[in-house]
Amino acid sequence: MKNEKVEEAAMEEKNTASVATAVKSKRNNGKLPKRKFWKDWRLYLMLIPGLISLIVFSYVPLYGLQLAFKTYKPTLGIWGSPWVGFENFQYAVASRGFLKMVGNTLALGGLKIIFAFPSSIILALMMNEVTNKPFKKTVQTVSYLPYFISWVIVNSIVNMFLLKDGGVLNKIIVAFGGDPIFWYAESKYWRAIITISGIWKNVGWGTIVFLSALTNINPDLYEASQIDGAGRWKQCMYITIPGIMPAIAMTFILSVSGIVKDDFEQIYALVGESSILSDKTEVLGTWVYKSLKGSFLGWGDATAVGLVQSIAGFVLVILSNWLVQKTDNQGLW
Amino acid sequence: MKITKGRLAFNIVNYTLLSLLTLCFVIPYIYILSASFSDEIAFTKAGFTLLPREWSLKAYTFLLTTDGQMLRSILNSVIVTVAGTVLVTFVSMLYAYPLSKKYLRGNKLFSIIMIFTMLFSGGLIPYFLTVSNIFPEASLLTLIIPGCMAPYYAILLRNFFMGIPDSLEEACKIDGGTDFLILFRIYFPLSMPVIATVALFAAVSKWNDYVAPLLFVSTDKTKFTLQFLIQQLLSDVSGIYASGGSEIVPAQTLKYAAVVFGSLPMIMLYPFLQKYYITGMVLGGVKE
Numbered sequence: 001m002k003n004e005k006v007e008e009a010a011m012e013e014k015n016t017a018s019v020a021t022a023v024k025s026k027r028n029n030g031k032l033p034k035r036k037f038w039k040d041w042r043l044y045l046m047l048i049p050g051l052i053s054l055i056v057f058s059y060v061p062l063y064g065l066q067l068a069f070k071t072y073k074p075t076l077g078i079w080g081s082p083w084v085g086f087e088n089f090q091y092a093v094a095s096r097g098f099l100k101m102v103g104n105t106l107a108l109g110g111l112k113i114i115f116a117f118p119s120s121i122i123l124a125l126m127m128n129e130v131t132n133k134p135f136k137k138t139v140q141t142v143s144y145l146p147y148f149i150s151w152v153i154v155n156s157i158v159n160m161f162l163l164k165d166g167g168v169l170n171k172i173i174v175a176f177g178g179d180p181i182f183w184y185a186e187s188k189y190w191r192a193i194i195t196i197s198g199i200w201k202n203v204g205w206g207t208i209v210f211l212s213a214l215t216n217i218n219p220d221l222y223e224a225s226q227i228d229g230a231g232r233w234k235q236c237m238y239i240t241i242p243g244i245m246p247a248i249a250m251t252f253i254l255s256v257s258g259i260v261k262d263d264f265e266q267i268y269a270l271v272g273e274s275s276i277l278s279d280k281t282e283v284l285g286t287w288v289y290k291s292l293k294g295s296f297l298g299w300g301d302a303t304a305v306g307l308v309q310s311i312a313g314f315v316l317v318i319l320s321n322w323l324v325q326k327t328d329n330q331g332l333w
Numbered sequence: 334m335k336i337t338k339g340r341l342a343f344n345i346v347n348y349t350l351l352s353l354l355t356l357c358f359v360i361p362y363i364y365i366l367s368a369s370f371s372d373e374i375a376f377t378k379a380g381f382t383l384l385p386r387e388w389s390l391k392a393y394t395f396l397l398t399t400d401g402q403m404l405r406s407i408l409n410s411v412i413v414t415v416a417g418t419v420l421v422t423f424v425s426m427l428y429a430y431p432l433s434k435k436y437l438r439g440n441k442l443f444s445i446i447m448i449f450t451m452l453f454s455g456g457l458i459p460y461f462l463t464v465s466n467i468f469p470e471a472s473l474l475t476l477i478i479p480g481c482m483a484p485y486y487a488i489l490l491r492n493f494f495m496g497i498p499d500s501l502e503e504a505c506k507i508d509g510g511t512d513f514l515i516l517f518r519i520y521f522p523l524s525m526p527v528i529a530t531v532a533l534f535a536a537v538s539k540w541n542d543y544v545a546p547l548l549f550v551s552t553d554k555t556k557f558t559l560q561f562l563i564q565q566l567l568s569d570v571s572g573i574y575a576s577g578g579s580e581i582v583p584a585q586t587l588k589y590a591a592v593v594f595g596s597l598p599m600i601m602l603y604p605f606l607q608k609y610y611i612t613g614m615v616l617g618g619v620k621e
Contacts, residue, residue: 040434040436040437040438042511042512044431046428046430046431047427047428047431047443049424050424050427050428050447050487051428051443051446053424053481054447057460057463057464057480058454058455059450060459060463061454061455061456061463062453062455062459064458064463065459067462078459123354126351127351129347130347132348135348135351139355142355143355143358144607144610145358145359145362145600146358148599148600148603149596149599149600150541150542151541151543152541152543152560152561152564152595153592153596156589157364159567160365160368161361165380166377168364168381171380200358204358208611231339232339232340232343265543268544269564272568285457288457288458289457299458302457303456303458303459306455306458309456310453310456311453313453314452314453317452
């Protein structure tokens with residue numbers, strides 16, 4: 001009897017103790033007491049070099065965006081230059097060839113989404129069907145290679161194909177009895193050339209994300225579906241593609257803002273300042289660069305164009321992320 | 334597993350297509366190599382061929398012996414690549430470590446400050462004005478210092494750091510270790526795979542970059558990097574190697590010899606680095 005009572009008392013004590021802690025933790029919203037700032041001063045110190053770099057090279061230029069609403073006067077600096085409202089935007093829009101330039105940017109960006117984006121997925125699916133390990137490894141290794149060379153080098157390869165005399169493509173055309181084409185004098189081919197060279201450089205590299213997603217698909221699913229009589233095609237449609245959907249969604253978000261953000265690095269390397277080709281290849285980026293190299297009078301307009309481009313890219317990322325989340329896939333955040 | 338007819342047909346098509354594709358990635362480079370080893374006159378007659386019509390090392394000897402421009406540019410590229418890589422890896426690592434600590438107050442804010450710069454930028458002109466205000470003269474520093482904190486690398490590093498058990502840190506703190514000691518003595522050696530990945534990403538992008546040199550050092554030949562020199566050569570050889578003098582300039586073949594210099598280091602290195610790259614790409618997909 002005595003023992004029982006002691007036990008009961010002990011139980012009660014425990015109960016009240018646990019209630020007390022429960023009350024206590026409620027008072028702190030269930031969180032640990034807030035940590036003191038100064039305790040982690042070393043961690044904050046570590047952030048400083050990175051913060052300085054971000055502020056100087058990313059946030060100061062953001063502050064410089066006010067140039068979009070000003071007329072730049074070198075003697076007065078960005079801060080002191082007079083405000084002009086939306087005049088720069090109006091000038092930019094009214095300038096010769098502006099619409100064509102916007103059209104080129106959107107066309108090249110659209111081609112990239114339509115052709116370059118799926119190309120990596122298709123290549124990854126093809127590689128995934130290969131059962132011969134050494135063959136697969138070779139294809140992978142070789143297809144990643146172009147990612148490691150610069151656009152300047154790619155330009156030399158494009159040269160190699162397209163030179164009027166001695167270029168490989170013209171040699172082939174002549175061998176089949178055709179007339180050589182002056183590629184560098186005809187702008188109509190260049191959207192295709194830019195798109196194809198972009199795919200050539202990036203397609204192999206793009207497969208990595210999808211290949212790693214493919215290895216995460218449960219192999220039991222394939223076995224089960226085989227028993228149910230599903231063929232290869234059905235397996236691909238109902239197991240493989242849904243299995244890599246999150247990877248596809250993420251790549252899509254990351255590439256969709258490319259529609260408005262032109263690949264200056266690529267286009268300038270391939271086309272340079274050729275005025276013959278600019279009809280189909282002049283994009284916002286190359287125009288802004290030319291304004292930079294030109295007189296400072298055009299800098300306000302060019303900044304305005306850059307600002308619109310940044311905003312459009314930002315909005316596209318947010319929109320596509322929202323869209324992806326809406327369709328039940330994980331977004332970027 | 335028995336192989337059906339349809340499967341066999343698919344395999345044949347698939348293997349053939351992939352083999353052709355593989356050739357597409359390799360053959361252009363063979364043409365370039367061949368051109369660089371060709372005799373100038375034979376090359377202008379025959380154009381691009383898979384093997385040189387007449388072998389010659391003239392393009393290489395010309396580049397390496399004429400007025401030192403090539404050697405200087407190679408040296409510049411090496412300096413920029415090495416210094417830039419060390420700096421960006423170090424600064425990004427220092428930024429990533431505190432971000433990996435959930436208990437740090439303001440952690441979210443510092444993440445947002447960093448990620449916002451990936452989504453929204455000031456554009457070319459404000460960036461150019463900012464950098465040229467800080468570095469008024471053409472200098473290699475303009476290629477090394479701007480962007481020495483790379484958000485993407487910091488995210489990779491942070492994701493990896495978060496996978497290291499907290500107990501290691503706690504044990505070290507009990508023994509009186511500071512955050513710096515923990516980062517450099519414990520996290521740094523444990524994170525070698527991801528640090529190698531980040532360093533390699535950085536090295537390739539520094540070596541291959543020609544836009545920063547185009548913006549900031551294009552006025553001073555002595556500051557040209559290799560990629561920028563090649564870009565100049567491809568558009569106009571005479572701008573760099575003026576004709577005249579006793580020696581004939583092998584104007585066509587030297588372009589391709591320069592291209593070989595510009596791409597060979599990466600092509601030689603990359604099969605060894607491949608596995609690090611793949612780690613990086615996979616790690617980049619890991620989210621909180």
